[in-house]
Amino acid sequence: MKYAFIGTWRMSFESIKENINLLKKPDPKGNAIVNAISYIEDFPYYKSVGYGGLPNEECDVELDAGFMNGNTFQVGAIAGVKNVKNPIKLARELSYSKFNSFLVGKGAEEYAKKNGFEIKDMLSERAIQHYELKIKKLKENPQLSPYDGHDTVGMVSLDVANNMFAATSTSGLFMKKPGRVGDSPIAGSGFYCVSSIGGATATGLGEDILKGCLSFQVVEKLKNGISVKDAPQQVVKEFNDLLNLKLGYCGAISIVALDKDGNWGVGTNCEFSFVVGNQNEDVEIYIAKPNSELTSLQIEKPSKEWLENYDKKRRGTIE
Amino acid sequence: MKYAFIGTWRMSFESIKENINLLKKPDPKGNAIVNAISYIEDFPYYKSVGYGGLPNEECDVELDAGFMNGNTFQVGAIAGVKNVKNPIKLARELSYSKFNSFLVGKGAEEYAKKNGFEIKDMLSERAIQHYELKIKKLKENPQLSPYDGHDTVGMVSLDVANNMFAATSTSGLFMKKPGRVGDSPIAGSGFYCVSSIGGATATGLGEDILKGCLSFQVVEKLKNGISVKDAPQQVVKEFNDLLNLKLGYCGAISIVALDKDGNWGVGTNCEFSFVVGNQNEDVEIYIAKPNSELTSLQIEKPSKEWLENYDKKRRGTIE
Numbered sequence: 280m281k282y283a284f285i286g287t288w289r290m291s292f293e294s295i296k297e298n299i300n301l302l303k304k305p306d307p308k309g310n311a312i313v314n315a316i317s318y319i320e321d322f323p324y325y326k327s328v329g330y331g332g333l334p335n336e337e338c339d340v341e342l343d344a345g346f347m348n349g350n351t352f353q354v355g356a357i358a359g360v361k362n363v364k365n366p367i368k369l370a371r372e373l374s375y376s377k378f379n380s381f382l383v384g385k386g387a388e389e390y391a392k393k394n395g396f397e398i399k400d401m402l403s404e405r406a407i408q409h410y411e412l413k414i415k416k417l418k419e420n421p422q423l424s425p426y427d428g429h430d431t432v433g434m435v436s437l438d439v440a441n442n443m444f445a446a447t448s449t450s451g452l453f454m455k456k457p458g459r460v461g462d463s464p465i466a467g468s469g470f471y472c473v474s475s476i477g478g479a480t481a482t483g484l485g486e487d488i489l490k491g492c493l494s495f496q497v498v499e500k501l502k503n504g505i506s507v508k509d510a511p512q513q514v515v516k517e518f519n520d521l522l523n524l525k526l527g528y529c530g531a532i533s534i535v536a537l538d539k540d541g542n543w544g545v546g547t548n549c550e551f552s553f554v555v556g557n558q559n560e561d562v563e564i565y566i567a568k569p570n571s572e573l574t575s576l577q578i579e580k581p582s583k584e585w586l587e588n589y590d591k592k593r594r595g596t597i598e
Numbered sequence: 599m600k601y602a603f604i605g606t607w608r609m610s611f612e613s614i615k616e617n618i619n620l621l622k623k624p625d626p627k628g629n630a631i632v633n634a635i636s637y638i639e640d641f642p643y644y645k646s647v648g649y650g651g652l653p654n655e656e657c658d659v660e661l662d663a664g665f666m667n668g669n670t671f672q673v674g675a676i677a678g679v680k681n682v683k684n685p686i687k688l689a690r691e692l693s694y695s696k697f698n699s700f701l702v703g704k705g706a707e708e709y710a711k712k713n714g715f716e717i718k719d720m721l722s723e724r725a726i727q728h729y730e731l732k733i734k735k736l737k738e739n740p741q742l743s744p745y746d747g748h749d750t751v752g753m754v755s756l757d758v759a760n761n762m763f764a765a766t767s768t769s770g771l772f773m774k775k776p777g778r779v780g781d782s783p784i785a786g787s788g789f790y791c792v793s794s795i796g797g798a799t800a801t802g803l804g805e806d807i808l809k810g811c812l813s814f815q816v817v818e819k820l821k822n823g824i825s826v827k828d829a830p831q832q833v834v835k836e837f838n839d840l841l842n843l844k845l846g847y848c849g850a851i852s853i854v855a856l857d858k859d860g861n862w863g864v865g866t867n868c869e870f871s872f873v874v875g876n877q878n879e880d881v882e883i884y885i886a887k888p889n890s891e892l893t894s895l896q897i898e899k900p901s902k903e904w905l906e907n908y909d910k911k912r913r914g915t916i917e
Contacts, residue, residue, distance in 0.1 A: 352810070379774055
């Protein structure tokens, strides 16, 4: 019996732990991954996904999500969407459409309203406080980059019947321009999944991830026989080096992946936390740290201090 | 001296002929491809690109465009955008941004206004007539599919200094839902380009093209040593067969490609016209017809009747 669940960032922990049991039965609709991502969308203290997500430069929360069925190649996605409580549910619904499976902006919102998806003001009080503090800091120091906080949740799931799914949800770059879209809703870049091979999903600077179709590249490497332990880091290193050479810089890139047998791997060019569990391993939080050449990764469990600090940063005073 | 220009559909002919000479000098900003696509955007009789493009189900023209610099991997894109005269110019401008390089909907329109891009009502009288006729036909025959007309213009260019670009522009599916986005503005799916290898761009049913990152796949095949004569058709056949197997259908897919030496190739699962010229060949219109297994293509120049009929369909009475 093989099953596995992997997700980006420490924030995936509770939701994967809660939903991994769904993968012990056939889950042909991807309920486990949609439930797990919805859980994070609903959680007010994660400031980069769903409710509580940080707003754009006009203080509007605009959300992106993507969903792929690895059996059928069906993809559904939304981008630049306001007031939809669970973007991932809308993305899955759209994946069933032969036409109009990727909707953006007002059109996606209208679709959500007409089709009974829950509508909600996604801007939390806490997100407003973050916004106001950032505006103040930018006034005090105009040299400061306005952009940070692009911690997309991305997950890949495998159930006992070999149904695989990949999915993402994000509020995107804090202080982004209205309408800005990164890699998250983009099949091939933010996520990709083929049940007979494996799946991958990315987080980081979307503008750079989508230059390289990085999730697709990981699945291609798996297809070509490269182990899931190695494929994501190879992709990150190769593209990181290429962009540095050709463009002169490369933003943060992190990728998590599963193969069809429930083995997992990650790739990253920065310190990156993730969550994984499968038929052999309990659901755990890990931190991956690459060496400076990106040729190897150190993967370890976080210390108690790290975990406490993470929690404090999310729930504590905004500063 | 090597240079080459390839574009989807017969509509690329005049614009490529007019702009191919720009490729005989170094063109590091992609002026040739942006001029050529702008020409088509401005031409009122092409009903799937720019002004005169067919509207969505609410009779709004919503435009998508993408641009990639094959030297730097910079990508700029817009989607679901109204009232911007030349979407491709906006996409190129966004490609220079480190952040916010893909904008959708109202945000993209605001960016265009603020940054001096020409604003124009893109709905032509003729497009309204097409819309009204379609509404009438759908009332008479509710079984009719509302969707047709997804003839994206996509081009790839190579100049004498080996600068390569890929770019697309489209009004998307006629009668689409508001906010619908296909493959055209999506790097890897609608277009992809690496100057040291080659570039490709796709047209057809965007919902299916983006399931497979097909432009990226063509460039990968070139990288792996497969000739540009073969790579696009291999990608189309492989993905067409895969989707038919896994999903039960596959929409229209056509791809044009150039390699870094100015050689060209196309792939398609339906009759498809395209335009190409390079250092050895004058700019010509061709029609590609695949055999039923998609294992080979017949490529020939169109007959006089075909050309006259094409023109009549675009300029003649709407029926």
